[in-house]
Amino acid sequence: MEITLRRVYDDPVPGERRILVERLWPRGLTKEKAAIDLWLKEVSPSQDLRRWFQHDPEKWIEFQERYRAELDQNPEGIARLREELAKGPVTFVYAASDPERNSARLLREYLLQT
Numbered sequence: 001m002e003i004t005l006r007r008v009y010d011d012p013v014p015g016e017r018r019i020l021v022e023r024l025w026p027r028g029l030t031k032e033k034a035a036i037d038l039w040l041k042e043v044s045p046s047q048d049l050r051r052w053f054q055h056d057p058e059k060w061i062e063f064q065e066r067y068r069a070e071l072d073q074n075p076e077g078i079a080r081l082r083e084e085l086a087k088g089p090v091t092f093v094y095a096a097s098d099p100e101r102n103s104a105r106l107l108r109e110y111l112l113q114t
Contacts, residue, residue, distance in 0.1 A: 002089035026095040042077040
């Protein structure tokens with residue numbers, strides 16, 4: 001299972017399949033510029049979790065626990081994502097500015113570990 005991570009604001013790489021794993025559409029970005037092949041918002045953190053976290057580094061450890069718990073309770077969304085992964089390499093695109101502490105990275109880790 002090959003999953004690359006890239007900010008949605010980065011230019012697409014020719015031939016990559018881009019899956020947006022965000023609950024909200026990224027600000028200031030047109031659909032053409034984003035070049036998204038699939039938007040799977042159902043596997044992103046819930047609105048409540050997003051609002052609580054607000055990309056606060058001090059909340060990162062607890063955010064990971066809470067988001068993993070949400071993923072555990074979302075077998076349909078995970079199954080849908082695994083169907084896409086079975087088709088070949090994908091790129092998860094995300095809007096967060098922190099490349100280390102974001103939900104796309106955690107989602108990738110979750111899929112690789114389960």
